Amino acid sequence: MMKNTRVLSLENISKRFGSVVANNSVNIDLYRGEVLALLGENGAGKTTLMNMLFGHYIPDSGSIDVLSYEGQMEPLTLGHPQASLDAGIGMVHQHFTLAENLSVLENILLGSEKIWAWRHNRSNARDKITKIMNRTGLSAPLDEEVGKLTVGERQRVEILKALYQEVKILVLDEPTAVLTPQEADTLFENITAMTKDGLSVIFISHKLREVLAFSNRIAVLRHGKKVGEIPTSEANERVIARMMVGEETIENPRKKMKIGSPVLQLNGVSSKGDSTRTSLNRTNLTIHKHEIVGVAGVSGNGQSVLAKLISGLAEPDSGELLIDGKNIKYFSPKEMQSLGVGRIPEDRHHDGVISAMSVAENLIIERLHDKDVNNKGFLQNKSIKKNAEELIEKYDIRGPGIDANTALLSGGNIQKLILARVFECMPNLILANQPTRGLDLGAANEVARRLLEARTRGAGILLISEDLDEILELSDRIMVIHDGSLTEAIDVSREAIGLMMAGEKA
Ligand SMILES: Nc1ncnc2c1ncn2[C@@H]1O[C@H](COP(=O)(O)OP(=O)(O)OP(=O)(O)O)[C@@H](O)[C@H]1O
Numbered sequence: 001m002m003k004n005t006r007v008l009s010l011e012n013i014s015k016r017f018g019s020v021v022a023n024n025s026v027n028i029d030l031y032r033g034e035v036l037a038l039l040g041e042n043g044a045g046k047t048t049l050m051n052m053l054f055g056h057y058i059p060d061s062g063s064i065d066v067l068s069y070e071g072q073m074e075p076l077t078l079g080h081p082q083a084s085l086d087a088g089i090g091m092v093h094q095h096f097t098l099a100e101n102l103s104v105l106e107n108i109l110l111g112s113e114k115i116w117a118w119r120h121n122r123s124n125a126r127d128k129i130t131k132i133m134n135r136t137g138l139s140a141p142l143d144e145e146v147g148k149l150t151v152g153e154r155q156r157v158e159i160l161k162a163l164y165q166e167v168k169i170l171v172l173d174e175p176t177a178v179l180t181p182q183e184a185d186t187l188f189e190n191i192t193a194m195t196k197d198g199l200s201v202i203f204i205s206h207k208l209r210e211v212l213a214f215s216n217r218i219a220v221l222r223h224g225k226k227v228g229e230i231p232t233s234e235a236n237e238r239v240i241a242r243m244m245v246g247e248e249t250i251e252n253p254r255k256k257m258k259i260g261s262p263v264l265q266l267n268g269v270s271s272k273g274d275s276t277r278t279s280l281n282r283t284n285l286t287i288h289k290h291e292i293v294g295v296a297g298v299s300g301n302g303q304s305v306l307a308k309l310i311s312g313l314a315e316p317d318s319g320e321l322l323i324d325g326k327n328i329k330y331f332s333p334k335e336m337q338s339l340g341v342g343r344i345p346e347d348r349h350h351d352g353v354i355s356a357m358s359v360a361e362n363l364i365i366e367r368l369h370d371k372d373v374n375n376k377g378f379l380q381n382k383s384i385k386k387n388a389e390e391l392i393e394k395y396d397i398r399g400p401g402i403d404a405n406t407a408l409l410s411g412g413n414i415q416k417l418i419l420a421r422v423f424e425c426m427p428n429l430i431l432a433n434q435p436t437r438g439l440d441l442g443a444a445n446e447v448a449r450r451l452l453e454a455r456t457r458g459a460g461i462l463l464i465s466e467d468l469d470e471i472l473e474l475s476d477r478i479m480v481i482h483d484g485s486l487t488e489a490i491d492v493s494r495e496a497i498g499l500m501m502a503g504e505k506a
């Protein structure tokens, strides 16, 4: 590998948003053929830094140099995404940026081809994408509308789109947050192969296992500052955790518990849901008080219908669903909420928060009928503010303040906001759908701690997650979902569950 040619150099980059210092004099170099992992707690400034590289934000100070096609380091024109693209920098964003009403193929072409050329170039483009898919092991249905894809599939399209543009420097902001462990491994193996052809990669991740397995070098940000940089060969989980939070993290103590009465029963439930493609077939599932049941599976195998049923967003076509022994006839989110169902949605930006509303408002959004929040149609600003201040403190939600738009919070901090809202309602049944996706170590531990706390209190928890380590760590029982069917895992080893996820019969 040609490790010594520098391809990118960020020099003294600083960026502030009001009172928040998102980046503070950050220096980072990147070499040809290298995979650099950028780590740090939620809100540490990782996405902001990469957005400046990509021209979405202009730094308050500092400069960026990129190796030109002629072989010289040249200053990048800042604040111009097109200049970054022209310089060969591609970015896959933490949050999806695809056009939902266009097909996968059209989305991949968007931005790199002239619209009039689409028709002529389609078959060429299709060949080129198919080649990339074969080489990387990333697959996506090219003619499907993006709006119909699962989150996992959308993420693959985002990556394919960047690869299609033949970038020299690829930035991936939490690319595997929505992939299965196997898909993630495949992705990285193929990225590693592409670095042999000279691609340089910066990836942001909270998953230390993949960082240790697939990066060459690790840089860590804390409160906007670069606090460390080491070759991966000299790193281990402990070292990185200490760099990130300045102290070691605590593991969750976990006791065996006696289960109580059922809080959720699905008896032979079949459901098509609505727009999702995998329906649920004659599903049986029981969750008791004091129990966490984990559902492992590759995204797109029926998880979303299962989650929608329990959220009141879909109905069974046959079979029955009981909550606390009560047979549910009328399905709506409000009904489910009034029955004590708390929900941590999979897509926090779409279903979790209203980004145009303030942090304080989002924290009371499910309590709009409570007197202390809404008195005869008048919002009680004082108590809304007090509520927000308490919860921000209790759940360690960091950001530009309670009156700021929720859109301005980092991914992890939005998740903390949702958790605060759910856990404060003391639900009997918690639907935790990818609850730690994109969270840093500390925040993920905090979610685990709170789920275990709810279990101790007597809640039943349905944990849907693509992170097998998380399922193994937290679940009392494990079910595997494949092609719309749920099967209980008797052998709970990583390997056995991985095979069931791939559709092999136990
Ligand atoms: N446009 C903005 N306006 C105001 N504050 C912002 C804006 N963008 C980011 N911030 C703040 O800057 C800080 C850094 O955010 P950033 O998104 O870079 O964090 P991150 O390291 O990517 O976190 P995560 O791991 O949660 O994605 C956060 O406190 C965030 O709330």
Ligand SMILES: [Mg+2]
Pocket (backbone or CB within 6 Å): 046, 047, 048, 094, 173, 410, 411
């Ligand atoms: Mg981020």
